[in-house]
Amino acid sequence: MTNPPHDHHDHSHSELSGTELRVRALETVLTEKGYVDPAALDLLIETYETKVGPRNGARVVARAWVDPAYRARLLTDATPAIAELGFAGRQGEHIVAVENTIDVHNMVVCTLCSCYPWPVLGLPPVWYKSAPYRAKAVKDPRGVLADFGFELPKGTKIRVWDSTSEIRYFVLPMRPKGAEGWSEERLAEIVTRDSMIGTGLPKVPHEAA
Amino acid sequence: MDGAHDMGGAPWSGPVQAEPNEPPFHAEWERRAFAITLAMGMPGGWNIDMSRFAREDRPAQDYLSKSYYEIWLAAVERLMLERHLIERDEIAAGRSLRQAKPVARILKLDDVAAMLHRGRPTEREANCPARYAVGDHVRAKVMHPPTHTRLPRYVRGHRGTIARVIGFHVFPDSNASGAGEAPQWLYNVTFNGTELWGKDCDPGLEISVDAWESYLEPA
Numbered sequence: 001m002t003n004p005p006h007d008h009h010d011h012s013h014s015e016l017s018g019t020e021l022r023v024r025a026l027e028t029v030l031t032e033k034g035y036v037d038p039a040a041l042d043l044l045i046e047t048y049e050t051k052v053g054p055r056n057g058a059r060v061v062a063r064a065w066v067d068p069a070y071r072a073r074l075l076t077d078a079t080p081a082i083a084e085l086g087f088a089g090r091q092g093e094h095i096v097a098v099e100n101t102i103d104v105h106n107m108v109v110c111t112l113c114s115c116y117p118w119p120v121l122g123l124p125p126v127w128y129k130s131a132p133y134r135a136k137a138v139k140d141p142r143g144v145l146a147d148f149g150f151e152l153p154k155g156t157k158i159r160v161w162d163s164t165s166e167i168r169y170f171v172l173p174m175r176p177k178g179a180e181g182w183s184e185e186r187l188a189e190i191v192t193r194d195s196m197i198g199t200g201l202p203k204v205p206h207e208a209a
Numbered sequence: 210m211d212g213a214h215d216m217g218g219a220p221w222s223g224p225v226q227a228e229p230n231e232p233p234f235h236a237e238w239e240r241r242a243f244a245i246t247l248a249m250g251m252p253g254g255w256n257i258d259m260s261r262f263a264r265e266d267r268p269a270q271d272y273l274s275k276s277y278y279e280i281w282l283a284a285v286e287r288l289m290l291e292r293h294l295i296e297r298d299e300i301a302a303g304r305s306l307r308q309a310k311p312v313a314r315i316l317k318l319d320d321v322a323a324m325l326h327r328g329r330p331t332e333r334e335a336n337c338p339a340r341y342a343v344g345d346h347v348r349a350k351v352m353h354p355p356t357h358t359r360l361p362r363y364v365r366g367h368r369g370t371i372a373r374v375i376g377f378h379v380f381p382d383s384n385a386s387g388a389g390e391a392p393q394w395l396y397n398v399t400f401n402g403t404e405l406w407g408k409d410c411d412p413g414l415e416i417s418v419d420a421w422e423s424y425l426e427p428a
Contacts, residue, residue, distance in 0.1 A: 023238040023282060025303035027245060029295055033309035035252045039318040041244035047325065048243070049233050093328040094376075111217035111361050113261055114277070123243075126235075127227045129277045135222035138363065138416050139406055147225040157413040162217065164359045165395055165419035166257075166331040167375060194227075 053122035056087045057170065058191035060120055062184045065175045075099055078170065082120060092119035092168050098161065099172045100198075105156050106171045107144070107198030109137035110163040117168035121196060128197065138162055148199050171198045178205035210262075211353050213269035217363040218406070239278040246285045252312035255288050257329065258385035262357040263287045333392040335377035340422055341396060345371045348428035349398070349420060357385035360424045367404050368428045372417060373397040380421055394422040
């Protein structure tokens with residue numbers, strides 16, 4: 001699939017306004033027929049623009065880093081463990097957390113569409129839904145990591161999780177060195193979205209400090 | 210179905226390009242198309258597997274040239290047109306030209322939070338024992354159904370190992386066609402990279418898919 005509209009070349013302006021008009025027309029028809037409540041549409045958008053996003057997942061990771069009992073619950077059955085922090089629901093009905101270690105690095109993809117754990121990460125970024133990522137992640141994950149500008153040691157095994165069912169996978173990254181004694185809130189600040197997909201690592205503590 | 214959506218291992222892909230500080234949406238119409246899609250599930254009465262099929266069931270050129278939300282928009286229009294909730298001339302006119310079809314219920318403002326929180330769990334009570342156990346060797350069947358399936362092409366015919374017995378879940382292949390949930394045992398199955406991609410593959414690579422029991426045979 002193509003990049004977002006602003007990346008299209010010149011002819012996209014007319015396409016864009018065509019699509020814009022079409023969506024407006026559609027919403028008007030649906031509203032007149034009483035199939036949608038525009039205020040409900042506004043709330044859906046607001047929810048995923050302001051409430052549900054990767055800061056949720058970062059809180060889960062930070063809690064797992066400081067609380068071994070929570071970490072154990074998260075790795076055993078992630079859905080209720082994540083719900084303890086208030087995150088649950090659509091596109092996260094059945095969540096599995098997979099843990100990065102010195103030996104194994106996990107990466108999550110959906111080669112068939114765009115499955116992604118919404119309650120902890122929000123809506124997926126364009127690259128996650130794009131052809132390059134969906135094509136490459138299962139065949140050349142090291143190439144994907146190179147595209148993201150980092151490299152894993154040669155001996156590290158890579159485990160790629162293709163989200164083909166309603167199970168949503170979520171990576172628990174390793175706690176970086178240099179953040180000993182940090183509070184949970186401070187740790188959450190260094191947990192990046194990409195580190196929970198497996199295409200990145202948490203921020204280096206001395207850079208985040 | 211075999212289609213452009215089934216992208217695992219496709220050779221033509223190029224580099225992954227991330228956008229720094231990417232917003233959830235890139236245009237107002239994307240916001241509205243997203244919300245319309247979520248909201249129409251309730252009056253429309255379709256399920257997620259029907260939605261996925263409506264998105265993927267299109268010519269490769271169409272799938273590959275549309276942006277993500279353009280595909281969502283095309284799919285939600287198709288689902289509504291198929292059920293005669295709207296007609297093409299109404300989209301063209303930008304107003305309703307006919308009486309609304311009666312629908313069971315619509316998503317009201319006050320229901321949004323509960324609807325999102327509830328989600329749509331797919332696990333069902335098992336009515337038979339699981340055929341496979343952790344550690345069993347299995348082969349993903351070679352199959353090319355013209356209808357919706359969640360078994361990606363790149364694992365078909367390959368040998369893997371049951372890593373986890375996930376549970377008893379709604380079977381998308383059936384659910385997408387309106388033939389009912391027909392739940393089955395679902396497994397996490399791992400494949401060695403070399404099994405899927407040959408000897409030049411990183412020997413430390415392991416890939417897993419979640420596969421319903423009828424996708425698998427003993428190996």
